[in-house]
Amino acid sequence: MKPDFEKLVKKLQTTASIQQVDRLLGWDEQVNLPPGSAETRARQMAAMADVLYERRTDPELGNLIDSLIAESGSLSQDELRIVKLAKKDFDEEQCLNTEFVARRASAMSQSYHAWVEARQSGNFKSFAPFLQEQIDLAKEYAELCGAENAYNFWIDKHDPGMSQESITRLFEPLQAELIPIVNTIEASSQSKPIQDFKDFPVADQESFLRKVISGLGFDFNQGRLDRSIHPFCSGSGQDIRMTTRFFEDNPLDSLFSSIHEAGHGMYEQGLPTAWYGTALGEDAGMGVHESQSRLWENQVARSRPFWKFWESTYREAFPSQLETLTSEDLYRAVNAVRVIPIRVDSDEVTYNLHIILRFRLEKQLFSGEISVEQLPEAWRALAKEILGLDLTDDTQGCLQDVHWSGGAFGYFPSYTLGNMMAAQIWYALEDQIEDLEVQMAQGNFQEILSWLKENIHAQGRRMNIEELTKQATGHELGHTDLIRYLKERYLPLYAN
Amino acid sequence: MKPDFEKLVKKLQTTASIQQVDRLLGWDEQVNLPPGSAETRARQMAAMADVLYERRTDPELGNLIDSLIAESGSLSQDELRIVKLAKKDFDEEQCLNTEFVARRASAMSQSYHAWVEARQSGNFKSFAPFLQEQIDLAKEYAELCGAENAYNFWIDKHDPGMSQESITRLFEPLQAELIPIVNTIEASSQSKPIQDFKDFPVADQESFLRKVISGLGFDFNQGRLDRSIHPFCSGSGQDIRMTTRFFEDNPLDSLFSSIHEAGHGMYEQGLPTAWYGTALGEDAGMGVHESQSRLWENQVARSRPFWKFWESTYREAFPSQLETLTSEDLYRAVNAVRVIPIRVDSDEVTYNLHIILRFRLEKQLFSGEISVEQLPEAWRALAKEILGLDLTDDTQGCLQDVHWSGGAFGYFPSYTLGNMMAAQIWYALEDQIEDLEVQMAQGNFQEILSWLKENIHAQGRRMNIEELTKQATGHELGHTDLIRYLKERYLPLYAN
Numbered sequence: 001m002k003p004d005f006e007k008l009v010k011k012l013q014t015t016a017s018i019q020q021v022d023r024l025l026g027w028d029e030q031v032n033l034p035p036g037s038a039e040t041r042a043r044q045m046a047a048m049a050d051v052l053y054e055r056r057t058d059p060e061l062g063n064l065i066d067s068l069i070a071e072s073g074s075l076s077q078d079e080l081r082i083v084k085l086a087k088k089d090f091d092e093e094q095c096l097n098t099e100f101v102a103r104r105a106s107a108m109s110q111s112y113h114a115w116v117e118a119r120q121s122g123n124f125k126s127f128a129p130f131l132q133e134q135i136d137l138a139k140e141y142a143e144l145c146g147a148e149n150a151y152n153f154w155i156d157k158h159d160p161g162m163s164q165e166s167i168t169r170l171f172e173p174l175q176a177e178l179i180p181i182v183n184t185i186e187a188s189s190q191s192k193p194i195q196d197f198k199d200f201p202v203a204d205q206e207s208f209l210r211k212v213i214s215g216l217g218f219d220f221n222q223g224r225l226d227r228s229i230h231p232f233c234s235g236s237g238q239d240i241r242m243t244t245r246f247f248e249d250n251p252l253d254s255l256f257s258s259i260h261e262a263g264h265g266m267y268e269q270g271l272p273t274a275w276y277g278t279a280l281g282e283d284a285g286m287g288v289h290e291s292q293s294r295l296w297e298n299q300v301a302r303s304r305p306f307w308k309f310w311e312s313t314y315r316e317a318f319p320s321q322l323e324t325l326t327s328e329d330l331y332r333a334v335n336a337v338r339v340i341p342i343r344v345d346s347d348e349v350t351y352n353l354h355i356i357l358r359f360r361l362e363k364q365l366f367s368g369e370i371s372v373e374q375l376p377e378a379w380r381a382l383a384k385e386i387l388g389l390d391l392t393d394d395t396q397g398c399l400q401d402v403h404w405s406g407g408a409f410g411y412f413p414s415y416t417l418g419n420m421m422a423a424q425i426w427y428a429l430e431d432q433i434e435d436l437e438v439q440m441a442q443g444n445f446q447e448i449l450s451w452l453k454e455n456i457h458a459q460g461r462r463m464n465i466e467e468l469t470k471q472a473t474g475h476e477l478g479h480t481d482l483i484r485y486l487k488e489r490y491l492p493l494y495a496n
Numbered sequence: 497m498k499p500d501f502e503k504l505v506k507k508l509q510t511t512a513s514i515q516q517v518d519r520l521l522g523w524d525e526q527v528n529l530p531p532g533s534a535e536t537r538a539r540q541m542a543a544m545a546d547v548l549y550e551r552r553t554d555p556e557l558g559n560l561i562d563s564l565i566a567e568s569g570s571l572s573q574d575e576l577r578i579v580k581l582a583k584k585d586f587d588e589e590q591c592l593n594t595e596f597v598a599r600r601a602s603a604m605s606q607s608y609h610a611w612v613e614a615r616q617s618g619n620f621k622s623f624a625p626f627l628q629e630q631i632d633l634a635k636e637y638a639e640l641c642g643a644e645n646a647y648n649f650w651i652d653k654h655d656p657g658m659s660q661e662s663i664t665r666l667f668e669p670l671q672a673e674l675i676p677i678v679n680t681i682e683a684s685s686q687s688k689p690i691q692d693f694k695d696f697p698v699a700d701q702e703s704f705l706r707k708v709i710s711g712l713g714f715d716f717n718q719g720r721l722d723r724s725i726h727p728f729c730s731g732s733g734q735d736i737r738m739t740t741r742f743f744e745d746n747p748l749d750s751l752f753s754s755i756h757e758a759g760h761g762m763y764e765q766g767l768p769t770a771w772y773g774t775a776l777g778e779d780a781g782m783g784v785h786e787s788q789s790r791l792w793e794n795q796v797a798r799s800r801p802f803w804k805f806w807e808s809t810y811r812e813a814f815p816s817q818l819e820t821l822t823s824e825d826l827y828r829a830v831n832a833v834r835v836i837p838i839r840v841d842s843d844e845v846t847y848n849l850h851i852i853l854r855f856r857l858e859k860q861l862f863s864g865e866i867s868v869e870q871l872p873e874a875w876r877a878l879a880k881e882i883l884g885l886d887l888t889d890d891t892q893g894c895l896q897d898v899h900w901s902g903g904a905f906g907y908f909p910s911y912t913l914g915n916m917m918a919a920q921i922w923y924a925l926e927d928q929i930e931d932l933e934v935q936m937a938q939g940n941f942q943e944i945l946s947w948l949k950e951n952i953h954a955q956g957r958r959m960n961i962e963e964l965t966k967q968a969t970g971h972e973l974g975h976t977d978l979i980r981y982l983k984e985r986y987l988p989l990y991a992n
Contacts, residue, residue: 014543014546017540017542018540018543018544018547020536020540021540021543021544024521024524024540025517025520028520028524034717034719034720034735035717036715036717036718036734037718037734037735040516040732040733043509043513044513044514044516044517044520046513047510047511047513047514047517051514051547219532222530222532222533223530224528224530236536237536238532238533238535238536239529239530239536239537
């Protein structure tokens, strides 16, 4: 390595290590923080934010990057990618001033609390001015960074290279083909909840869960599973911290959300450690991350071969609770589909319609086609159009998600981009691993993980979601494999 | 506050917050870190060390302190104390160069591993060169900081204001009066282990322990208790993290070491939060810290009134295990005295002799009176002289403690300084709280904690251990109250 390039990598990696510490603080806050210690933690996080901001906007870093760009002819393609992304990150940090950062942080905190209250009372009007402020701040942010289109700026932040135009082209045919599938399922005589799960002791759930996650390939030698109110996956590289929560009467919730988080964790564990903090060792964006969690959660863990292997262990753990269930009952419970107003409780079929709804509203809010005041009505209209639901209560509608209260716009589409990519990966796996289903039915998931490591994880942030999907699966990112997968998995279950 | 002074406080507090984060990393390493994540954590800690070093040696900080000292006439006494200690800390950071810091860190790590190996094999010779290097580095460190005497420099770092001369004056009469007490106990027909504790389930131990610690006044709303291989108390201010470990066949070990750590924790919880990071909100040094842990562990929790209250709860938790023990048996088990070679397993009577032994050897090692090669023999000679023990094995002698392998010289005396201070505080409490024993026998420890908060904790780092002891107890720091306490507690038990 050239000395200047080596110096840049060292700087980026030190900053990445500090950011890892910052994330550990976040994990600790959710998992360990004593109730009366919030103020102390807030001061610590503010101090760490200062440290990170200082490092990321350090003029010396900027000069180093610029001098490397000036002599870019002598850099390899990978080195150039590292330098260019460092430049992009630096410029984005640089364009914000401390006044704006502080104003935005303060507005976010107020907005979050306003949202919590509004959701409790069901009163959207009290939240509306805060949402307006978040949209204004998101636009101001994009403008400060010199972006032409604010919504595209935010999409690109989550999924580099994507835009509302490219996502619209992906989502429109998806919506058109999804709605008839959902209608077929809804009309089916089979589409009823078929089993109440009751009295699954938490300790036994956790023990089964750990077996499953280890069996899939999550490395507990470099990761942990703890409990928190909302499941998440944090940590990085060689120290993954994921969390879950258990309900005695809803064991599938914790099982599948944990497999989901383990999918995120295995992605992070598969990133090239030596290059952490640079484009070669970082994740390729939200959509790609989501493709990994969704693949393990849905394509793998809701499949017949998966349950062929794990069912006996599950029954050993919960003999009396599962006594009255046939294997088919269990499989149907795992793949139950219901159109409901709440996104986070939705199944993998209807989930995408919830995302499309939000994407269409975000576009309209940013273009000015609808105002914040019109949001509740616009949400209801779309819920009727896309989901066939008659909503009366905004807590079941536009007040249900935390995202917008924290200024997270352009984030929702990543979920469905991830679902599309996961389905494409799934068919690539089916093509390339001859006895895929046999292996899975024998509890052997190694070849899946190896394929993901080589084709996705090892690529780091070299490519964006479209480039990476194309290279890994041989096909352009699109809706057809997702539709094919959902039809193959769900139509046989809801045929009549 | 004057703007410059306010600016200084803000700088110190931000650094303190970052240091708290650094400590949380240390806690997390002992409590949570997955086995394969050590490398990642080492990089994080190195990055944090860089951040802290940069902040502590920031020339802007130095200029700010100097300008405040120049106009010190306008500062209050408390403000001046803050500025002066900030100056002392800054100068000490300043005098080290990065080459030395890196060299010392690397030597420490090697030395620690050499010590671990030497202790396993019992081969002091293999550790000797590393110990020599640690002594040389400690001397170089002191010299870089302009200290006249290296050992005094290190003592002052742990207990500001103390020196080998002042400690010798305290320890000589202590040794002289302690040895006859130990001899009396040893000669007593009562000085045998009277009970084997067996099969105390860990969950029940923990549940009892939490009740006791809460009962003493540790605030679990701003603190936690977790498990680690070695018990410790970390965290700060409003977020105290203490740890313990449990042995089914040695429940008293965990109980008393946890009460000890809770004593440290209550001290930290009692420091003036608003002034964290400055002389008004920090602890007054190792000896004072140890006085708090020892007071709760020994004077309080090994007393008859304490057990008068807690015995019934203890018996409820372990009915069959304690069935054959009378109250007197239990009290004697809690106050068992045995002369043994290992410091950490020793009781509060003989513990001080172990400390005196180490203090005398540290003095000799630093003055050159003995060489590192002569240490094993010198240790054995002193063990014979002070403890009456014939040691044959260095793992029972000079290889038993981790401290010196990490360059922690001048640290051992703090333990006994703390014991002295604790005994003095105890008699001050007896003087000032009329029905102290009655309150304790009723499970009421609030007045003790209130007294400590007001007279010790609230003082922060305003005074050193001698000044603080004098102000809080009305007497000079000395050995007489410790001797009086040990006689009153132990001689009645071992009278014949």
